Amino acid sequence: MFDLNLPLAERMRPTQLEDLIGQEHLVGPNGILRKTIKSGVIPSMILWGPPGVGKTTIANIIANEINSPFYTLSAISSGVKDVREVIDKAKRQSKAILFIDEIHRFNKAQQDALLGAVEKGTITLIGATTENPSFEVNSALLSRSQVYTLKSLTEQDQINLIHHVLNKDEKLKKKTVKLEEHAALLSIAGGDARKLLNLLDLVCDSIPGDEISITDQQVMDIAQQKVAIYDKSGEQHYDIISAFIKSIRGSDPNAAVYYLARMIEGGEDIKYIARRLLILASEDIGNANPTALVIANNTFQAVTVIGYPEGQIVLSQCATYLACSAKSNASYNAINRARAIVKQTGDLKVPMAIRNAPTKLMKDSGYGQGYKYAHDYPNNFAPMEFLPDEIKNSVFYDPGKNAREEEMRKRLRALWKDKYGY
Structure with a gap:
């Protein structure tokens, strides 16, 4: 019997194919993954799909179906050392499965550490990823793995899942729960079964009494008050x-x-x-x-x-x-001011003295004439007008009030005198 203090999604995680809702194209009667599992010959594989659609569940079902040693690592918290420890254990067993959640977060060195064990059959790798494995998984590792694409749960899948757990979960069965509305549950969950079930559990816990009716308004109120999650896309x-x-x-x-x-x-x-x-x-x-x-x-x-x-x-x-660190947004402000002027004044003519003159015709037309090469002058500076005539003397960069930029301000003031008001 499950610990009723576990999250609902964990309590109700399917352990056999018949209980899995969704992914009919893979695990339905004619699904290719069902046939693979029933054969007992499991290749290394990558399960690719959105969050909460059954990747971890399928990995657990596979381990249960073929009765294999099953190891789990998270790419967020595991390193090469952890991978090697699992491989060492697997060498003393047969048909060991290593499930790596969010395998796309493993860097090249971590993925390379898996390669030899996968090639030799020391472990059967099952990787789960929400990202396109073609871009995020080492090509050598990818070539040795089957890729199975999982689909988002349909609205009907999610409704079926809600009714299934209301009828089967030992904790929820202690109450009489009537689902008056489901739009809010499905909207907040966003197709993520794990999020859906844990939200349902929270709502049922938050409504007093043994006979409760769930409405969209109740779900929204409870979610806003109590659901503290980090949603990468929300x-x-x-x-x-x-x-x-x-x-x-x-x-x-x-x-x-x-x-x-x-x-x-x-x-x-x-x-x-x-x-x-x-x-x-x-x-x-x-x-x-x-x-x-x-x-x-x-x-x-x-x-x-x-x-x-x-x-x-x-x-x-x-x-x-x-x-x-000391702070300054002077550069940020400078480009914003300059862009505002560009939008306002359009394509103003660049002063002739600082135009490029790659051809004789351009030189004869005055391009580059009067340009002062700064390094030919004292302090590597020669006063010139670089801005178009229509906006000359405009100030875009105003050095910040901090030690380093105050030094810049002093230098600009010494060079340009009163021109820019530094």
Whole structure:
């Protein structure tokens, strides 16, 4: 008997093909994967499909059907060492299955560590991924695996699943539950069976009494109050990354690391986080500390190579560094001001002195005439007008109020005197 404190999705996870709802094209009476499982000869495979459509469940069913040793690793929290430990155990067993959730998050070195064991048949690999394996899985590993594509659960699949668990789950059977409406449940779940069942469990727990009727309004009210999840494609995704960026901008490394942890635990794409840090280094720090951009760029390169779990350390280092850095949005403001002028004034003529003059005709027409080569003058500077006449003396870059940019301001003031008002 299952622990009734487990999440509903875990309590009701099917252990045999007959109980699986959805994926008829794979596990239905004529499904290719059903035939493979019934044959008892299981190839290494990649299960590709959206979240919560049965990838982990199918892997568990396979292990149950053929009675094999079954190991599970998560690509978010496991490294090469973990893979090798499983392979060493599998060498002392037969027909061992290794299930790797979110295998697309394994970097090349981690995927390469699997290759030899898969080739020799030491393990049967079952990888689950929400990303196209053609792009995210090592081609050598992919060539040794069958790829099975799982489909999103239909609305009817989800309704069938709700009624199935209401009739079968030992905890929910203690109540009389009437499903008056289901639109809100299905909308919030978004085709994710795991999310659907756990939300249903939460709603049933939150409505008092032994006889309850579930309406859309009740579901929405309860979800807004109590569902605290990290949805990589939903509102939480944008709320958490917004809080992360604003914490760094606000120079709070503690809040930055907290929201970073929320994203990591939620399975956020490591490269997405690194890209946002790279943008922030320029947008919110800029010339107040140019090294920030170098560190953020190196962070992106590093996490792209090493992935999870070690990449979280690099992200943490970068986030805390950026949070502790001096801040300036002067460069960000400068390009915005310049673009606004471009939109307003259109294609203004470039001053003749700084036009390119690759041909004799252009030179004869005055292109490049009067140009002063800065390095021929003291301090590598010669005063000229570089902007079109219509907007000359316009100021786009206003150095920030920080030590480094104040030095820039002093230099610009010394060079340009009163021209730009520095």
